Amino acid sequence: MITVLESLNTALHRAFAFDERVILLGEDVLDPYGGAFKVTRGLSSKYPERVLTTPISEAGIVGVAAGLALRGMRPVVEIMFGDFLTLSADQLINHAAKFRWMYNDQVRVPLVVRTPMGARRGYGPTHSQTLEKLFLGVPGLRILSPAALGDPGELLFQVIIKSEDPVLFVENKLLYLLPLDENTTLQEFTIQNWQVGDHPLPQGLSSPLSLFPPAPGYSLSLRGAPQPMLTIAAYGYMAELARQASRKLAYEHEIFTELVVPTQLAPFQIDAILESARTTGRLLVVEEGSLTSGWGAEVLARTAESPAIKLHHARRLAARDLPLPASAPLENALLPGVDEIVRAVLSMVIK
Amino acid sequence: MTPSLVPDHTILYSELFKIRRFEETLLDNFSKGLFSGTTHTYLGQEANAVGVLSHLQKQDIVFSNHRGHGHFLAAGGDLRTLFAELMGRAAGVCGGRGGSQHLHWGNFYSNGVLGGILPVATGMALAEKFKHSQAVVIAFLGDGTLGEGVLYEALNMASLWSVPLLFVMENNRIAQTTPVELAVAGSIQARFTAFGIPAIELDTSDVLEICFASGDLLSEVRNSSSPRAIILHTYRFGPHSKGDDTRLPEEIALYRQQRDPVRIQSARLDDQLRREIEDRVNLQVGTAFAEAQAEPYPVIDSYPDQ
Numbered sequence: 209m210i211t212v213l214e215s216l217n218t219a220l221h222r223a224f225a226f227d228e229r230v231i232l233l234g235e236d237v238l239d240p241y242g243g244a245f246k247v248t249r250g251l252s253s254k255y256p257e258r259v260l261t262t263p264i265s266e267a268g269i270v271g272v273a274a275g276l277a278l279r280g281m282r283p284v285v286e287i288m289f290g291d292f293l294t295l296s297a298d299q300l301i302n303h304a305a306k307f308r309w310m311y312n313d314q315v316r317v318p319l320v321v322r323t324p325m326g327a328r329r330g331y332g333p334t335h336s337q338t339l340e341k342l343f344l345g346v347p348g349l350r351i352l353s354p355a356a357l358g359d360p361g362e363l364l365f366q367v368i369i370k371s372e373d374p375v376l377f378v379e380n381k382l383l384y385l386l387p388l389d390e391n392t393t394l395q396e397f398t399i400q401n402w403q404v405g406d407h408p409l410p411q412g413l414s415s416p417l418s419l420f421p422p423a424p425g426y427s428l429s430l431r432g433a434p435q436p437m438l439t440i441a442a443y444g445y446m447a448e449l450a451r452q453a454s455r456k457l458a459y460e461h462e463i464f465t466e467l468v469v470p471t472q473l474a475p476f477q478i479d480a481i482l483e484s485a486r487t488t489g490r491l492l493v494v495e496e497g498s499l500t501s502g503w504g505a506e507v508l509a510r511t512a513e514s515p516a517i518k519l520h521h522a523r524r525l526a527a528r529d530l531p532l533p534a535s536a537p538l539e540n541a542l543l544p545g546v547d548e549i550v551r552a553v554l555s556m557v558i559k
Numbered sequence: 560m561t562p563s564l565v566p567d568h569t570i571l572y573s574e575l576f577k578i579r580r581f582e583e584t585l586l587d588n589f590s591k592g593l594f595s596g597t598t599h600t601y602l603g604q605e606a607n608a609v610g611v612l613s614h615l616q617k618q619d620i621v622f623s624n625h626r627g628h629g630h631f632l633a634a635g636g637d638l639r640t641l642f643a644e645l646m647g648r649a650a651g652v653c654g655g656r657g658g659s660q661h662l663h664w665g666n667f668y669s670n671g672v673l674g675g676i677l678p679v680a681t682g683m684a685l686a687e688k689f690k691h692s693q694a695v696v697i698a699f700l701g702d703g704t705l706g707e708g709v710l711y712e713a714l715n716m717a718s719l720w721s722v723p724l725l726f727v728m729e730n731n732r733i734a735q736t737t738p739v740e741l742a743v744a745g746s747i748q749a750r751f752t753a754f755g756i757p758a759i760e761l762d763t764s765d766v767l768e769i770c771f772a773s774g775d776l777l778s779e780v781r782n783s784s785s786p787r788a789i790i791l792h793t794y795r796f797g798p799h800s801k802g803d804d805t806r807l808p809e810e811i812a813l814y815r816q817q818r819d820p821v822r823i824q825s826a827r828l829d830d831q832l833r834r835e836i837e838d839r840v841n842l843q844v845g846t847a848f849a850e851a852q853a854e855p856y857p858v859i860d861s862y863p864d865q
Contacts, residue, residue, distance in 0.1 A: 231689070260720070268678040268712030275682020279620075280666070280690060283682075298709070302672045303679055311663035312654035 211527050212354070213384040216247050216360030220410035221366040222361075226280060230368055233259040233269045234286030236474070244288045245324050245384060266295035270321060272411075272557055273373075276303040277319040279373075284368055290378060291326035291337045304374040305348035313396050316372040320362070325353075326380040326496055326526075327446055327543055332534035335418035338444075338527070340378045344474045344506065350419070353378040356386040357426045358401070363471060366421040380496070384551035392446040396455070400427040404470075404477040423472035429465075430458050436466040438490040438553055441481045442505060446496050446544070453549035461550075463557055478507055482514055489520045490556050494544055499526035521556045525549060566613060571766050572824045573836050574609040579821050580844040582797065583639060585645065587629070589801055593852065596647050598659045601629030603764075603796030607729050608633035610769025610788070610793075611697060615778045618688070618694040622680040623669035625660045626729075630699055634667050638844060642851035649857035666694075673700075674707025677726075678710045681713045684722035687863030688784060695723040695780050703734030705743050705750065714754040717786040725773070725780050726751065726788040731795040738806045740816075751788040758788035764820040792816050 210218075223230045229434045232251055238261045242249030252259040252351070256526060266287055273283035287293055300321070307317050308393045327336035340351055347507040351375055354360035360383075405421040427434055428451060442450040446471040466488060468481045480483045483490040491511060493504035504524035511517055533539050544552075582600040589598065600607065604626075612621065612633040623630040631641060636652070644651030645659055652662045660671030670676050680698035685749050687694040705728075706709055730747060732739045751758035757779075761772055769791060776787045794814040798804035804811070825833050 217672055218835075253624070263679045263715055263719070265678075265709075265712035265716065267675075268681075268707045268716055271675060271678025272685060272716055273712070275679040275684075276686045277682075278679070279683045279686035279690075281686045298672060298675050299678065302677050304669075304672060308661075310653060310657045311668075312652075312656050314611075439822065446613035497781070 209387045209389060210432070211384065212356050212360050212386050212388060213245070214249060214389055215359060216364055217249055219249060219332070219361030219365040220251055221254070222365050223284070224251060224258065224419070226369055227284045227530055228258070228307070229280065230274065230284065231260065232262045232284050232286065232456055233262050233263055235262055235288050237261050237286060243286055245381065247322070248286060253423065256397065260507065261376070265500065266292045267299055270296040271301040271303060273319050273321070274299060274307070274317060277304070278315055279315045282318050282368060282398070283320070285319070285321045287321060287323040290323040290337050291334050292342070293339055294325060296321070297342070300343065300349060300374065301344070301346050302378070305309070305346050308373060309348055313350070317374050318372050319374045320368050320371065320377055321375070322377040322379060324381045324384075326382060326416055327532050327539055328382055330534050330536050330539060333531040338495070340376065340473060341481070341497045341502045343376055344503060346474070347472055348375055348414055349376060349474065350472070351376045351378065352423055352472055353444045354471050355444055355469050356383050356388060357399070357447065358424050359388065360429070365425060370421045379446065382445045383448070386448065396423050397428040397451070398431050398432060402427065402480050404472045408418040419477070423470070425470040425472070427466070427480055427484060428454070429466040430455070433464045434452050435460060436464045436488050438465045438492060438557055439468060439481065439484040439488045440492045440494060440549070441468045442494040443473060444496065446494050447548050450494050450549055453546045453553070455551055458480045459555055461554065465551060465553065469534070471504055476506060476510060478510060481507060482511060482517060485519060489518065491519055491522045492549070492552055492556060493523070493524060494525045494549055496527060496543060498529045499524060500529050502526055523552060523556055525552045560705070564571060565633045565689065566767060566770050568824070569829045569832065569836060571613065571770070572828055573840060574633055574832070575605045575766060575821050575824055576837055576840045577638070578605045578632050580609065580642070580840055581632060581696065584848055586728040586797060591849060595647050596644060596658045596754070597801055599626040600797040601626055603633050603814070603818070603820070604729055604731060604793045605629055606764050606766035606769050606824070607727065607791045607793055608776070610766045611727050611773040612782065613770050614774050615697070618666070618692055620694055620696045620830065621668070622676050622683065622696060622698040623662070623667065624673065624676060624699050624701065624704070625671045626701065627660065627662060627669040627699070629714050631662055631664070631667060631669070635666060638847035639730050639850050640664070642848050646851055647856060648851060648854035650851070652853040654857050671760055673704045674709045677710050677713035678716065681717045681722055681724060682727060684724040685720055693781070695724045695725060695738055699729060701734070702732065702739045702743055702747070703745065707765040714751065715754060718754045718756050721785045723730060723780050723784045724786040725777055726756070726786065728788060728790045730792045731791060732792070733795060735799045736803065747790050750857055754787045756788050760790040760792070762792040764818040765823050766820055798814065
């Protein structure tokens, strides 16, 4: 059984072997260290010419990578902590994500920026955040965030090899050591696979970037359970907590839910969430980022705009709008966990 | 053109005059509503682009900034499509999407956020080095950009990774309305040399001087595959944008009298040749302007999703 970390590391090795235009830039990525979270381990030993350990220059290295991508390379950047993406924001928003559109579709920017995000390790206010919400809705930037479902490494491999547009690939830190236990999960859950692009975008919502290769999504229901009465939407590590919560709800409260787990956050293609919410009439969106103007806000706005969906109840569960503290009890108090998800669901189904 | 050859005075003058007339036509017609958005003209700085880019080879890359019309034209860009871009027409360099500050044609790129282009240019030079293409990258920046931190990240990486990149630092002594004395401490040259990037400094509007100096420097970039910088002290004759000049008119007049690159180069031609060149360029610019005006506006079309 391999972990998410091994899956991602193997994918990088595969991508390097598959296409010699693939190169890696990041801080402290050289062996034996192999990156702060070891996702890039082994690459510099095997491909010393194609792995650049960089100065601590998060803006600069994303810019360099955008230049490499414009001139035919397939760069992968590791930003050591997702918190530091704020330093790369100008490069992502005003350069990499804009080039294709503002240059009238004459260029492509096959750039992948990978970064670990997330809390629950006591790293404190500047090393624990879930900041991808700041980049949601940036035209031209695709944001992917796998869970411990399916094959996260395969998704990474596909975007490195095939994407023609910039991708922000968000990896929750707590996912790294989780096993890819699809088989164990399968024993308990029915998993329906879908992918973005299964449903064409509604008219007028065309995207300024390519959605190729398509990103997978997963819909989970407990085997043999009655029709779900509520939809939970969650991504990344929060999907794992939501899975535990849905199990608890079933066994302890006889409340059955469907869990919808996208791996693509932007551009927004949430047909699977909408379809599930249409049948259950209740939608809980859970995220680790802070509440206000987050991913869930956009999901609920789009749900409200869908004429086919009449919701009895909709709710967001997210981190409180505060910086994340270092102290473990304080940190836990600010973040939604399994118990909070269970309580939120109960509040939505019990009159 | 290589530095060992005598530059063609006719071509240099023609290029300088073309940029001058393009920018004058632009400013003259902005107030008539024939152009939209904003613009930053290159009046007074023409010798920089013409001198440096006279050495441009087919495979070379230029990354320009917000004040990029002169760079674009000196790199061989087309008058009509540049006019059309600034008018927001479909036939523009970028179909009207980019406007004045966001151009891409061939190996020419520009962007309107100061500083950010420099790591991108560094990455391009690194890509060409990986590909063994022999191409060099020429990146333009101004004194205003010296305030942007990402510039120093780019200088550091360009030097660390020894990429074929020429930084062309145009000090026009003013950033929008802020004189360089109020925004730049210390030495400009030392900013480059501190990173191990050899830098030369010129205080001239003479295209020939710039042509010779940059030719030698570009040969070094090409032969050694490592970065260099040329600092060109220059002067902007026009406003930052359209009507936002805070300098004293007498100051500008003095520089126009003493530092006009077009006039300096015209003195090297006999009157008849000069008039022939000017007539030809005036016709080209006038035709391009008229043709651009006749082009249709773009429409928003459905963008391919897959």
